[in-house]
Amino acid sequence: MVKRLCGFFALGLALAVCTFFIYGVCGFAYAAEKTVKVGAIFPLSGGVAQTGVLCKAAMEIAQEIVNGKVDDILVPGATTEGFANLGAKLELVFMDSQNVPEKAMSAAEQLITQENVVALLGCYTSATTATASQAAERLGIPFLNESSTSPILTNRGFQWFFRCTPDDDFFTRNFFEFLRDEEAKGKNYGRSIAVLYENTLWGADVAKAVQKYAAEFDYKIIADVPYTARAASLTSEVQQIKSANADIVMLASYVSDAILLQTTFRDLDYSPSIILAHDAGFNDPNFLKTVGSAGNYVLSREVYASTLLNKPSVKKLNELMVAKTGYPLDGNSARALMGVLVLSDALLRTKSTEPDDLRQALLETDIPAEQVIFPWLGVKFDPETHQITTGRGIVVQIQDQNYIPVWPYEIAGADVLYPIPQWKDR
Amino acid sequence: MNRTFVKRSFWTKKNAFPIAAFLTLTAVALLAPVYIKILFPLHVLIMIYLYSALGTSWNILSGYAGQISLGQSVFVGVGGYTSSVLFVSYGVNPWLGMIAGALLAAIFGWLIGKPCFRLSGRYFAIATMAVVQIAYIIVTRWEFVGGARGIYFPLKNWGLRFFAFRAKAPYYYIAFGLMLFSFLMVLIIEKSHIGYYLKTIREDEDVAKALGIDVPKYKAIAMAFSTTLAAMGGTFLAQYLLFADPDSLFMLSIPIMLLTVMGGTGSMFGPLIGAGVLIPVQEYARAYWSGSGQALDQILYGLIIVVIVILQPRGLIGIFEGARRRFFRSEAAQTKTPQREGI
Amino acid sequence: MEHIEQVLVSGLFAGMVYGLISIGLSLIWGIMDMVNFAHSDFMMLAMYFTYLLFSKLGLDPLFSLPLVAAGMFCLGVLTYFLVIRHVIGGELVQQTLCTFGLVVLLQSVAQYLWTGNYQMINEPLVSGNIRIFAASLSKGQVVAGVASLFLAGAIWWVIQKTRIGWALMATAQNRYSAPLVGIKVDRMFALAWGIGLASVGAAGVFLANYYYIYPQVGATFQLLALVAVALGGFGSIPGAIVAGIAVGLIEALSGYLIEPAYKYLVVFSLYIVVVLVRPHGFFGTHS
Known part of the structure; x- marks a missing residue:
């Protein structure tokens, strides 16, 4: 009996595999509401999964803020619905790195070549960020890192890698x-x-x-x-x-x-x-x-402490996070949230979704201190290393x-x- | 030892179908980069070829010679790290590095095999697990080879000479070539006395000894083939990722073994079939399902393994051979009984 | 060197837990000639059961022990009949593959059901520290260590002194002749799996007292358990405990005297040396 069940399972699986492969090769694109896709690679299973899952939740909150009109949260992208300049909304596409550098690299390639994302966010642990950003560098797509603090990441002479967190x-x-x-x-x-x-x-x-x-x-x-x-x-x-x-x-x-x-x-x-x-x-x-x-x-x-809740924006964001996950914001999830907002800020200013234009927009980032949920001086990138210069710990x-x-x-x-x-x- | 073996001809009618299929598929495969413009399927195919070659390297030692190793990845790591360190620290050309890596891996294999081959099946398997863990710990703590952080290749030299490419197509052809090379190795083994001796050793080591086969020598030969191929695969992987770290090169033993056994050990195309099934499943499941964080893609992966093991212990190739046997049943009745295998 | 007692005592009790985990593994290996690579992941399941009983029903691990052990026993029998039975006659590779598949399955199902979050049982009955000589240990560790000795003794007694135990030993020695004396081999194998998982389930219950629980928690113990079983000699219950303690002591000592990052290197290297010199481990008997 078990064998028969297994037989059916195997058959169904074979069919599914063929379907997926053909789908992948032919690359059917189904039309939906026009969106700008941004890839997000995080460890969603394995040893640091719970951090990754919280970061994902925070990013989804940011996505809603960007796509909707929110008046009482003073952050980039809140007052507009989506990206009017591009005529599209933000769509985050998540992928699991399993906290394995090689899988992160693979996920980056998948997101860029299969999902046609215009930029990447991620990946929490420095080792996975290193490889995923290497893939982005090779393929010429902007990569914004919001939570990995190893100094080497911005010392590689990369053109497409940006980091909006201070380093170790x-x-x-x-x-x-x-x-x-x-x-x-x-x-x-x-x-x-x-x-x-x-x-x-x-x-x-x-x-x-x-x-x-x-x-x-x-x-x-x-x-x-x-x-x-x-x-x-x-x-x-x-x-x-x-x-x-x-x-x-x-x-x-x-x-x-x-x-x-x-x-x-x-x-x-x-x-x-x-x-x-x-x-x-x-x-x-x-x-x-x-x-x-x-x-x-x-x-x-x-970078973040809940006592900064005297800033009303931070308080509201924290409430949203608690409502969504049962956990308050913390340094990691808050930075993930901020990463989406920084990227959205660039997307609001970019001429097009072409990599060069988006890269230029990122280089010109200048977010004022009041719109940052941390006690920072704002968000500005060093023109050479693309490391944030205005962060504070x-x-x-x-x-x-x-x-x-x-x-x-x-x-x-x-x-x-x-x-x-x-x-x-x- | 009587060396007159009855040679089975390769070009028989029974083999016509597989040969034709093989040639057609090869032609299709060689043209793939031309008409597949989306990079991701190309990546999946590259991984299939690479793991097919790696699986074959395991197959030679464990499938043909019967020495089940759970630490094949140690040779992948030695090969990959040797060429990477030589390139990044000393500017040695990666192709030369590949040869150096293969040599070093072969030496390691011999050093490990010499004492460990005395152990019987399960103890040998666990010893290989221990060996790979030891290698992993050493590499993680050894600053010279990059330690825990790994080796990051500078992204500036591109081209065949440097074994680094921006596009996927060159990697595709190299991987394909590596897979063909692995088939060549298996053919050499299968069609020569080495194959017969190894299979005898696998079936019953004591009988092999009694028949005068120099068991340690042939185990070492199997190990040499196996490690060389694995090391070459390691170099390829390092050059493909332009990155080498302990996890990506030393922790591959289980996937390699898994897909080979699923495909069918002891057969030439087993690893390819296993890779052809497991890798697309893994990659596409991760693409569509991993984002939720609920590990659905992994559940699928685990289920597949358990189901196929229950269903067809001899692996997927068992399904093919069953089909072939049925298809050629009338032919088999006419063909004379093939010459007895073995001694 | 003044902290050496702490190191030795910690290592000793950690080793007793490794031994407890290894008993079931050794049993399955000895009776069925099969290595269960998913052994520690079943322990992970037991830990989750313990945690769930604690958080939903308020049942302390000490009291849920019989429940969890019984549950794991049934799970073992079920796993045997559903899955293992099909590969029992197969080669080593099939069995290995099968249990590795179970590893992936168990870990991912756990992740799916309970997420990757770390859980810990806060303030069980057995909590707090205790001083042994100059060393400080958590009470949970001490209880686990002592319990492992009792459990090992209990299982050993069952194997050596009861009819069922003799039937198991007979199956282990010659599964083809066993039916001739009226032993149903299939049932013996299922029983072996049941007892094996029940004992690792018990290990999980005791571990849950002081260790944190997450889907991959089994992976950290698996290789150590394998090494302990191989060192002790498969099928030998006293061997598993002794080798487990040895592994724990070596781990603690090399971590302290050499460097923590190298502690497992020493353990595995010594394993290889011992197994080369004495292929069947300390107490192994089968050929």
């Missing part, structure tokens, strides 16, 4: 500036650093940036521990950090390892005086949801399971809680 170099420098400012206020956090980072493009680049700025700001790195991402246990790694007994512990992980690290800290009863986390996993809503109060006291670098601390900005001081919501108490005292 910038953010890491923020951390040291924060430490310096705190010291000026009389708080001394010590001078020795232990850094634990995942062994990928992103993590390795963060570690390099830490080394560079530690030397510049006169800190000593006494432990440098790379680990294999998504390991079954991180006990040895945490043990090494614990033995080093540094004043400051820096962590660079995506969300699954961030969760494991925090619980391992608790299991091994290790509480360093201060933890500086490099964004990514530690800012993901899943982190606090999973570890709960064990996540308190961790400091992280961010902030430092937040998890206090009472909330992300509270503690730096820069003009937007700070509280003082830094230091030192982190021992586990038994929490």
